[in-house]
Amino acid sequence: MKWKKKNRPIKNPNNGQTKVVISRFYFILIIFLFTISIFSLPFFQNKVFHLDSIEQITNSEEITNILLTGMSTEIPELEVSAETSVEVPSFSTLAFQITTGVKPNQLSSILEKSLPGFETYTSEVYVDGEGTDESTLPVESPPPDFDELLKDDDSVDEEPEEEQKDQPENASVFVYHSHSWEAFRPLMDEENIKPSDSSSVDSKENILLVGSMLTREFEKQGIPTLHDKTNIPKALNNKGWQWNDSYKLSREIIETASSTQDQLQFYIDVHRDAAGKDVTTETINGKDYAKLYFVVGKEHAQYKQNLKFARQLNSSLKKKYPGISRGIFLKDKYDGNGVYNQDVSEKAILIEVGGIDNNKEELQNTVEAFANVFKEFYNGSMEVNAEENE
Known part of the structure; x- marks a missing residue:
């Protein structure tokens, strides 16, 4: 008797491996998507990507040079355009700099980390003002605690009625404030406020007041001006962003304004310095003025045009109001933002008006002086040879 063999399906020995590979693929895909979703959260970005170690990596000149050197092996043009050879530091040197922020071959980097405010001394003085030296250089305010600052936001009074009038539709000047929280101690209600706490969201106490003064003076001079009064700490907090x-x-504020005001030509970012009154005040013909200075960012292609604009205004100020200007300071990405949105126009400037201890009268006197000089440039009647006067 012959037995019939049953036809059994032939097992594929690789079938189980294929299922494992597919399972692993989906697992890795899920982990990848989960990681991307976590990275996209504003909270995670603020807590991780703004760590000092990350900042050190992204701002490191050595890291930049190493990347450029590596890229030049594939892109010959980069090697041709390099003006100097790049010395690649050792791994230990690089690791030490990234973790500590200190450059082993630069003593000043140790002082920058040890002495508060010392990093401001790395600013390049392009045109010095009367009395400007190593002891009177600009001082950057420490970043405020936004959570603490915004606690009293709801209790801040509304703007005076005269400040709520309609903004012009044909403005050619845009006044705004990237650091709207910068305040003046004499204008704040509290007594004995520490210099490091001179921040406020009240437009009667902070730099918004100076912007309003400047806008009014421009309008008196027949210069249509748009003034942005955004509460920057609140807007940053709503986006989950940090002070930096x-x-x-x-x-974003500039781009919004430009989209609705096609005649805008001049962009003025108004700040205040954190130096004391002895550095930021000048008496001219019996009147006290809050001294001002210009900041020009070097990290964009047209910065020389912005610099020319600042030099013309600075020269006229020095001539008409001797001692009112502290000069012009150039900053790159290693000691500041580096651009300051000045790439939007050849006539974009950043001015620092006064310091933490200047009062309303001193600020008003300076605003009037600046508006008088600005009008000459605006009307095309300014005839100043910046090279000769500086």
């Missing part, structure tokens, strides 16, 4: 995103936020 302020120029990114003001960039």
Whole structure:
């Protein structure tokens, strides 16, 4: 008797492996998507990507040079355009700099980390003002605690009625404030406020007041001006951003204004310095003025045009109001934002008006002086040879 063999399906020995590979693929895909979703959260970005170690990596000149050197092996043009050879540091040197922020071959980097405010001394003085030296250089305010600052936001009074009038539709000047929280101690209600706490969201106490003064003076001179009064801390907080995103936020504000005001030519970012009154005040013909200075960012192609604009205004100020200007300071990406949104126009400037201890009268006197000089440039009647006067 012959037995019939049953036809059994032939097992594929690779079938189980294929299922494992597919399972692993989906697992890795899920992990990848989950990681991307976590990275996209504003909270995670603020807590991780703004760590000092990350900042050190992204701002490191050595890291930049290493990347450029590596890229030049594939892109010959980069090697041709390099003006100097790049010395690649050792791994230990690089790791030490990234973790500590200190450059082993630069003593000043140790002082920058040890002495508060010392990093401001790396600013390049392009045109010095009367009394400007190593002891009177600009001082950057420490970033405020936005959560604490915004606690009293709802209790802040509304703007005076005269400040709520309609903005012009044909404005040619845009006044705004990337650091709207910068305040003046004499204008704040509290007594004995520490210099480091001179921040406020009240437009009667902070730099918004100076912007309003300047806008009124421009309008008196027949210069149609748009003034942005955005509460920057609140806007940043609503986006989940930090204080160092302020120029990114003001960039959005500029773009919005430009889209509705096609005649805008001049962009003025108004700040205040954190130096004391002895550095930021000058008496001219019996009147006290809050001294001002210009900041020009070097990290964009047209910065020389912005610099020319600042030099013309600075020269006229020095001539008409001797001692009112502290000069012009150039900043790159290593000691500041580097651009300050000045790439939007050849006539974009950043001015620092007064310091933490200047009062309303001193600020008003300076605003009037600046408006008088600005009008000459605006009307095309300014005949100043910046090279000779500086």
